[in-house]
Amino acid sequence: MKQTLLLFLCSIVSVYAQENGAVLGHITSEGAPLAYVNVYLENTSIGTTTNEDGQFKIENIPYGTHTIVASFTGFKTKRQTINLNKPSISVLFDLNENESLDEIVVSGTLKPVSRKDSPVPVEVYSPAFLKKNPTPNIFDALQNVNGVRPQLNCNVCNTGDIHINGLEGPYTLVLIDGMPIVSGLSTVYGLSGIPNALIEQIEIIKGPASSLYGSEAVGGLINVITKSAENTSKFSADAFLTSWGELNVDLGYKANIGEKTAMLLGVNYYNYNNPIDNNNDNFTDVTLQNRVSLFQKWNFKRSSNKAFSLAGRAFYEDRWGGEMQWNPSYRGGNEVYGESIYTKRFELLGNYELPVSENIVLQFSYTNHDQNSVYGDVPYLAQQRIGFSQLTWYKTLNTHDLLFGAATKYTYYDDNTPATRQADEVVIPSLFIQDNITINNNNTLLLGSRLDYDSRHGIIFTPRVAYRFKSDSESIFRINAGTGFRVVNLFTEEHAALTGSRDVIIENELKPERSYNINLNYLKTFYTKQHQIITVDASAWYTYFTNVILPDYDTNPNQIIYDNLDGYAVTTGVSANIDMMFTNGLKVMLGATYQDVSKTEAGITQDQILTENFSGTWSISYTFYNPKIAIDYTGNIYGPMRLPLLGDLDPREPYSPVWSIQNIQATYAFSNFELYGGIKNLLNWTPNKGNPFIIARANDPFDKDVEFDNDGNVIATPDNPYALTFDPSYVYAPNQGRRIFLGLRYRLN
Template sequence: MRYVILFLTLSIFQAGAQQLSGKVLTEGDPMPYANVYIKGTSIGTTTDENGNYNITSLKKGNHTIIASFMGYKKQSKIINITNNNTVLNFNLQESESLEQIVVTGTLKAVSRLESPVPVEVYSPTFFKKNPTPNIFEALQNVNGVRPQLNCNVCNTGDIHINGLEGPYTLVLIDGMPIVSGLSTVYGLSGIPNSLIEQVEVVKGPASSLYGSEAVGGLINIITKLPENAPLFFVDNFVSGWGEANFDLGFKSSVGKIADVLVGANYFKYSNAIDNNNDNFTDVTLQDRISIFQKWNFKRKQNRLFSLAGRYFYEDRWGGEMQWDKKYRGGDAVYGESIYTSRYEIIGNYQLPISELVNFQFSYSDHDQNSYYGNMPYMAQQRIGFGQLIWDKKLDHHDLLFGLAARYNFYNDNTPATLKPDEVTIPSIFVQDEIQLSEKHHLLLGARYDYDSRHGSIFTPRIAYRFKPTNNDIIRLNAGTGFRVVNLFTEEHAALTGSRDVIIKGTLDPEQSYNINLNYLKKIYTKGGQIFTVDASAWYTYFTNAIIPDYDTNPNQIIYENLDGSSVTKGLSLNVDAVLGSGIKASAGATFQDVSQKENGVKTRQILTERFTGVWSVSYKHYPSNLTLDYTGNLYGPMRLPTLGELDPRSEESPTWSIQNIQLTYETDANLQFYVGVKNILDWTPNKGNPFIIARSHDPFDKNVEFDTAGNVQATPDNPYALTFDPSYVYGPNQGRRIFIGLRYTLK
């Protein structure tokens, strides 16, 4: 009888208690020690070293099963348990949005979810969807950020944020403001993409923490920590146009003293192509090398000490197809030839005291030897920067105090620089983030700078964060910004072409006033999809704005402080989605109005689009380890710099788009092969125009006739009354091309 009772008891138990098993994967690889549990209960387990899990004692019926791991997005699935043995597998995706740690908005490492300042974060995975040889091009798929080419010949450019010109954007490397002036135009190309941990973007003034140049926003390029980097990595690709890009890096331990990360980038393009038949290179030829090294020293009590350095050299030229170096600086054959030599040092040292005080420092030396036709431009720029930061928490106050000094040296051979420009700007700043309650945070900040050329400059800011739920955040930011202008380091149009440069009066610092409203929402669906919605509205008002005037006289570029105001305002929306089944997508749009008003007349700013759009769609087929990426952008019409009423070129650009597709195969040995097509629509800006470069057949204006007032005369050889001008540029001249590459990582 006892055996009968035991048999019935086991049968009843087995009828009511089932078993659930399966695997937890990430990118197709097993994930050991991940958590798997039943929502609303204490029943759960962790995966073994092969990613397997097993849960027993489950009752029949519907259950929500959740798999999670630190740094990855939770995944939940609803399943109806009916069988004794049910198999359920998970595939976790790396967290790429709210949970990331950011440092840019407040100079402190905080969760993006907790930051009172809206910060956009982009991981290396984002940039690998459309591989590029430099960070300048990689930013083309960031909503509201546009790499702007400023010259058809030498293809140099800058980065626009929310319609503002490149000089308003401050670019940082590891939080240090060393990419500015000359290097904003010429130095962004040499940062090896494989060394980037993440890129943080703040839209709107940040001068209260970062000083001059952070007027329109800032981009912080954060490099990998040596301890988090792979042992060895390589990334190499070539394109059908003959471009070759090579990234290489490794890390090593130097005894018990330090960890070191070494990386190098080499880019070569030597294939002169003229598809638009104007006898000028469509793309600048380049030979570039960049070497980077970063040390993390091990200290007592885990105090921080890091030191990094980079050397960059580039030889680039563009011009008439028959140009070579023997024509450099002459007027026989036109070419723009630029030699750039640059080095940088960055450091961060935590003082050996009980309080949390860091000394951050950087130094950069930039030497440029260049000719634009027969016009020499020889320039040197040196920037030294140091700041002490004291991070102090008191009750509900998170305080930050800072003392900073910036040394600027600039010299060139232009008539505008009669003597070297040398100045040291001391600064003091303070910031207080106040936790009013669990849902309400308030940040107050102010900065004082003294510039001997312009006197005292005060820049306050305020930020308010309201978090009504764990998945909703509202941020309101307001502040001021300032920018001290160094014209020839920032305005490439002043150096190229035949327009005369006119500088009216002393150029005073620009001042801005900004307000920005941001709403971020995270949406989790029952089907396991995740959506992140990020919407912003902004308004920025400028006084003393310096905007190049191409309109008053088509043969001149006039620079002066605007006797009026300049305004940029707009709306942006980003949606990121993890749709399951290996599909991820993102899309963004920005609508903006950038204008200036002088003497009661409102004018739309030149080379500024009314709207932009970006998107990316990725699909991974796990059984075959194949990933398909489709990326693209869309730009609305811009007002363009034409050369008078007879100029036959369109006064506005068309709506245009660059779209790319890529297929990646990944082996189990961390080896990736990728192939794709860039610019699949084969769009170039010459379509719809009779020409892009004005008078490309006469680049030295030898056959241009002028009247006594200096105006160009229409002649049979020059029916449109034009001079040579390569500044009519708004997009890349490079058409469709195939690329193929290989990545290998040894962890």
């Protein structure tokens, strides 16, 4: 009996052993062994890493067909399908280095080209970059992009804009899939509510791009490109919660409807409903928000294989900030101060390639933005509608890659303020042409020009020229020069006019701003013998502005005065990005910018307000491959910037200190899940440190106890020794301290 039982157990062990085997392998690159390569069975947690000789062994693999994946930072991922039907088999991988300049970009020339072939320098940021520091919106995600700074413009409602190379937000054009649906009133809101899971990449151009995109692209542009419905996961989910009570949820779903239609649905929900006052001024440190956004994109397959897609987004947000005891019953009254903003907007955009033999594409977009706001007892009711259509014709003749375009932009804006006596409605038609000339394999010249007609200002001409020289496959030198212009929509650009007691003064009829720019760029990629990759991307720029319109906070502390500058403004600087990828799983991204942004009037030169003279960003990531855990340490640092004071007696610091926001995160990947968590604002830095207060007269937000003289100037009294009025515009950084976050991602391919 014992012998029978022993034979039975041995047979079970034998059968079990025969049903499992091992994979032995060797991984190289150009014949040299690669150490620390991540090797695993696709869609499982079974895997290992290569040793110093590039060898690996995965055991206890069930018999059958499997896909072996070899993945390594800096190299293109490879897959190999095997049929394991014996105790062990051997495989060989030879990985190719991942060309960091192979990304396809469209923002520089309006045509898909390899990043290294674009005569205009374009920076590209992938979803992997966004994951290093998860945020509830793109606005916050840009804080770790070198030379780009999300600027808060109000301590109470936390609205803001995007600064590029020190220029104010109105100089930055924000696009979604190449369409200018985010501008003016809707900038900060348009950058919220786009699910990060649906973003293919973010392209950033620093410097004027008005010859292709018209007004608002004076300082640069940000193009948020969403994924195609055909090339994304079937389902994705990403949710995180912070110790402050913030909840953010992103959902993505793809469905094929018939054989020729693919639909992509995205949902973003954000909620923060936990008033916190850590600086004890009786005002919320962070605006409370309840936001939902629905995004849908349709891709249609046509028999001609020409492109056709439609996308739309609906957005609703209820945000408020103010005194801690505020609730909606106080909305619009003068008992308890609050800033309450109800925002409704929808967007539609499309891309249609005409059914003709030539490459002619029609693009169009429309956005409707409705805002119902109150700032204390001041109502602000505004509507903005933007319609845009563009027809482009791409034609190649010998060495000339030609682009002809015609565009029309319709803008409608109206509000209930004295600054807008009647609705602003204008149609601006445009014509543009571009010739990208291939001189030889190493030299490319781009010539472009644009004509815009504005009934208020006449014809506006904006030319540009770009030259690219490639000394070898990894060294690229670019020079860009051109002009830019900006037609001003005044009131939407200065939120401080609403949130305090300053009056808006318009001295004269405002003329369009003009800029003249030159930009030098050098990009070099180094490949070491140890298979390390180092990329250096350095730029220097100079921009000269005429007719510049800047808010004057200094002449009269109780006013914001607007006029065309009787002089000029200049921004000049240098920046550099260094990306390093090491074979041991370490990746380092460093960025630094030094800039001088000033205005000169009546022979007096002064630093531009709310502009830092230096900044830096970094991202340090390390991946452990077994188990697969990634550590990300990200941060930024900013130099001093001049701040808006209310007068000579104002005790707040006239310049901000050097400040830094730093974050750390750990991510554990298993199966189709990613569990992540960490700490934001490790240093617990907030702008109230070193200042007696941030919000002026927070104890008297309706200025009930402020005394004025006959000229309207504030009188210093025992209750108001600094002669101040209520003003929350002294803001340059987030007022949110340290917090812990925890999140989970899921992806079904």
